[in-house]
Every structure is written in structure tokens, then in C-alpha cells.
Amino acid sequence: MSVVELRGSPNEADVKASAERTIRTEISAMALLADALSGNLGRDVARAVDLMAACQGRIIVTGMGKSGHIAAKAAATLASTGTPAQFVHPAEASHGDLGMITASDVVLALSWSGETKELASILTYAKRFKVTVIAITSNAASTLGRAADVALALPVGAEACPLGLAPTSSAVAQLAMADALAVALLERRGLTPTQFHTFHPGGKLGARLQFVAGLMHTGERVPLAAVGTPMSEAIITMSAKGFGAVGVVDGDRLVGVITDGDLRRHLNDEILRQPVEYVMSKAPKTVEKDVLVGVALETMNSAKISSLFVTDGGKLVGLLHMHDLLRAGVA
Template sequence: MTVVELRASPNEADVKASAERTIRTEIAAMALLADALKGPLGRDVARAVDMMAECAGRVIVTGMGKSGHIAAKAAATLASTGTPAQFVHPAEASHGDLGMITRADVILALSWSGETKELASILSYAKRFRVTVVAITSRAASTLGHAADVPLVLPIGEEACPLGLAPTSSAVAQLAMADALAVALLERRGFTPTDFHTFHPGGRLGARLQFVGDLMHRGQDVPLVPLGTPMREAIIAMSAKGFGTVGIVDAGGTLRGVITDGDLRRHLDSDILRQPVENVMSKAPKTIERDVLAGAALEAMNTAKISTLFVTEEGRLVGILHMHDLLRAGVA
């Protein structure tokens, strides 16, 4: 019969203290890494970025255990930010997956100790076919450190695990270095929000990366009247389109003002129906360009506390965007 020792449950204060200690320990490891970048590590990172940016193939990212999880995330981050990348599991490499690696690729191998046995097949293959290897490790004098063309040797900080065994601070350091490489490559390639949208069409992020021109109403759906229109006709146009606003344009199609429900309320004491629209309209309407990201349109609406924006292209009115359009698209 197995006797299970029951331990007293930690109280809330103990849990908070433990969580804070973990976070602060990992922050200290990040500070150590940032300081190391001011020395030889920084020069090695620059060399690694050059090699990955100039390779004609992909960045093959590999690692085992916790380093493998970080490597898989690194491959996904690289791929989504414009650097073709693929994760190759080192244990599967010797069973056929080495065929995924070509001479045109660069290998990014992660191992904190640098002695991960499962990496042997990949390192041997890289040496045989002269495939460039960049390593993220903590030991320059390790098997991986010696095999790498560019070893990125990270400083050894204190693990947050009180036993000093579970990869905690070390895993965060590897993740941060992989992110640093991805961001440096992103900036070097001149990666734009448009490029980002190409790789992120789904979900909330993809929705925010749509363009205003993709979501706006256009043509006959846009409530418009020309300068000089009597307010009686402008109110009919406003009501017919259902946006709670109407745009006032000149003969060239340039937006000169807008009339909203608020403008109508502010002029109730006057003989509003007989006035021309220019006497009632707001002459400095907020607009947005059609090639602006939907996320920016949402921010503009929230900042101005409005629910519609007229859309322009080189000064000419081309559409209207309502908060409901952003909601339907999943932006808001």
C-alpha cells in the first residue's frame, strides 16, 4: 500500500510570492542576456542574421524537449514575419526527415547544454553537405557549440525553478533570442503590415489587418448631397441610407463637410429645413484613406467617439465605413 504524504495547501500570500519570485528571476535572466548583446554575442547575432537573410532556402529550426518547443515556436514566428522557416524534429531527422534540409538552407539549432544526442544526425548531415549551422546554446565548448558556424552563446542565469532543474529562465532566454533574430530579419527585409496580413488572414489579427477599402460601402450606398442642397433633401438622403450622417461634396467629388444627427439637434431652434446644407454642416469632417488598416480605423473611431468615417482616396470621397462593418468583420 502506497502512503501519500499530504502537504498543507499554500496560502494566497505564498502563491503570490512564488509567482513574483519566478517573474523577477526570469527578468534578471533577460537583463543578463541584454547586457551580453553589448559584447561578442551581439556581433555573433549580426553574423547569424546576415546568414539567414542571405540564404536562398529556408531556416530549418530544430531542438529537443523544451528547446524543441521553443524551436517550433521560433519557426512559426520566422515564417509569419517573412523568413521562410520549417521545424524539423531531431529524433525524426534520422528516419527520413533529413530530406527536408537542403544545401541552400540555414539550420538554427537550440540546445541549452549543447549536448543533445538527438541533434547528432542533423549536425553530421550539415557537416557532410556544408549546410550552415547557427546554434543557440549556453556552452561554447559543447558538441553543438563546436559544430556551429555561428554559436550564439547565451549567459547562464539563475533558473526560476527552486530545484534548478526545470528549464525556466533558460527557456525564456532561448525564446527571447529566437524572437530577436526574427525581429531583426523582419526589419532587415522591410516587412510591412501588408506583408503581415498575407500570412495572417484569419482570426482577430487577420481581421484587423484588412483594409478600409475592403470593408467600406461605396457607390449608391454612400449618403451624399452636393453643396447648395436644401436641408429638407439632405435629411431625406440621410434617412434613406441609415448611417445617421450625410456627406456634402463639391462638383469635383471632394468632401466639404458632413451633417450628423448631432448637427440636426444643434439647429432645431432655427428654420433648418429651408437652409442650405453649408449652413448646418460640420466643415472639418474626420476621414480615413481607403488603404489604411481596419485596426487603425477602429482606433480612430474610438478616439473621436464616432461611429462612421467617410473614406477618401487622394482627397476624393470613395466610401463610408461604419462601426458595424468593423464588428461584422471581427475587427472590434
């Protein structure tokens, strides 16, 4: 038997109204937080980012309960965006995990009330070894707020929980502030897509962060026809290569492309004797070889095409097909 008895099954309208009320309440909390940045909070955030950017060690992120879950996510976000970080559970800290914290680190402690007893050992340790502490809390006058070098005092909005007890809006506010710090540090460091890929080699995100040059077809695999080539030969090349397109070149420059659609639009009794310039579409879509494949996918989707010829400084060097993106897990 559940401790909480269900009153009955609410109808669909009630569920939708509850969901909308929750989301709008949390949006209101986000608006309060954004507005607060124009005052003292904005100044304190800038100080916190300065301290974190100057850190010679890692950002040690800590928190208990729901704040702990947000803290763990914050540590993961910081680490994945170029700021070395590690989550330390406050309850485990006094049982040996304080050894994970060094004088070169910066502690980022999350507690909405600022009175989380489990944080005491970390705060005492930080004071003893002069470790910088940044607090994310709702109360700058709390134990945590007073112990911190910088206290990011978040505005108190209404919890989405109708009882006003379960951390909902407050948890979202903590998460948003932690994300704001991570993004500010990312921008301060000038993190590049290549560096970002170093931290995200797996999954679809990692796949999208590959470069076109790593997936494109080159050499004899690329279907090409020189200017002046009769369409009878171009069609054979298109069929043999299997990409549904053939590029028309003048030397090493791509001047046009012929697709299945172009063939249908120009289909007549004379087409086989016509030169490729008669059928080709001019100014074809291309992509540079050092562009991320995610960008190439967006180009294909927006232009509704399945192939992109690849260039290097204007010189034709390869071809990328939608099937290549599918095999790589990008699309």
C-alpha cells in the same frame, strides 16, 4: 495518487508573491540578455542574421524537450514573417527526416546545455553536407557550440523554478533570441503589411490586415448632401441610408459631416430650413482607401465615432461604418 504530494492550498497572497517572483526573475534574465548584446553576442547575432538572410533554402529549426517547443514556435514565427522555415524533430531526424534538410538550408539548433544527444545526427549530417549551423545555447564551448558556424551564447540567469531545474528563464531567453532573429530578418527584407497579410489571411489578425477599400460602401449607398442643401433633405438622406451621418460635399470634396450629435446640438425651430453648412462639423475625420482597416478602427475608437468617410487622394470615394468592421471580424 500524484507523484508529488501537495502541501496544502496556499493563500492568495502566496500565489501572487510566487507569480510576481517568477515574472521578475524572468525579467532579470531578459535584462541580462539585452545587456549581452552590447558585447560579443551582438556581433554574433549580426553574423547569424547575415547567414540566415543569405540562405537560399529554408531555416531548419530544431531542438529537444522544452528547447524543441521553443524551436517549433521559432520556425512558425520565421515562416510567418517572410523567412521560409521548418521544424525538424531531432529524434526523428535519424529515422528519415534528415531528408528534409538540404545543402541550401541553414540549421538553427536550440539546446541550453549544448549537449543534447538527440542533435548528434543533425550535426553530423550538417558537417558532411556543409550545411551552415547556428546555435542558440548557454555554452559556446559545448558540443553544439563547437559544431556551429555561429554560436549565440546566451547569458545564464537564475531559473524562476525554485529548484533551479525546470527551464523557465532559460526558455524565455531562447524564445526572445529566436524572436530577435526573426524580427531582424523581417526588417532586413522590408516586409510590407500586404506581404504580411499573405501569410496571415485568417482570424482577427488577418481581418485587421484587409484594406479599407475592400469593406467600404460606395456609390448610392454613401449618404451625401451638397453644399446649400436644406437640412430637411439632409435628414431624409441620413435616415434612408442608415449610417447615422451624412457627408457634406462641394463637388467631389468632403467639406463637412453631420451626425446625430450635430442634430441634437443645433436642434431648434429653424433647423429644417437651414442649409447643411449651418449644422455640419468642419474638418471631418477621414481615412484613405488603401489604409489597413486596423488603422481605421483605431481612428474610430480614438475619435469616438462610428463612421469614417473614405477618400482617395482627397477625393471622396466611400464610407466605412463600425458595423462593417464588426461583420469582418476586425472589431
